[in-house]
Amino acid sequence: MIHGMPRQNTRPTDFPPAVQQQIARLAECIVAARKALGETQAQWAARLGISQPTMARLERGDASVSAATYILCLSQLNPQLDLTVLLPRSTAPAAPAHPSAASAKTAATVAAPATPSAATGVDDFVSLLASWAPASV
Known part of the structure; x- marks a missing residue:
């Protein structure tokens, strides 16, 4: 075995x-x-x-x-x-060819060029969470 x-x-x-x-x-x-x-x-x-x-x-x-x-x-x-937005651009999957309106922001974020930042990964993640309005669940 x-x-x-x-x-x-x-x-x-x-x-x-x-x-x-x-x-x-x-x-x-x-x-x-x-x-x-x-x-x-x-x-x-x-x-x-x-x-x-x-x-x-x-x-x-x-x-x-x-x-x-x-x-x-x-x-x-x-x-x-879409937690893949937290990945470096080189490892994130390609955005869909025709993103829906709901995922357009995520696709744009994934496709955006990486820029150097003084923020830590924690700060980036907290900023991502803060951008989500706690709307109706």
Whole structure:
């Protein structure tokens, strides 16, 4: 029988401080957006199909919550979520030939030339989150 490579798990406490800080800032933005919508953790968790304790962990910036759960939460705030805009231009997929009106801004962002910036990746990500108006979910 052929065995695959052993599974290697990185404990959240082993993540570099910069990664932990990004998760914490993301969590703060999610809390602010949820509160701006006037919803409780329980309401938000029910909508996402997760437990309220998991929602509380997510909002504390718990790095052991899966990336998929964070992305699911973000997609509730922005149904046109496209995290590829965070990738360097050379690695981002090409924009569709005929972007829809909903994705035109994202396509333009992906196609925009990269410019040097003093902002950190955290600041770029927070700016992206701030650009999403917490409209009706």
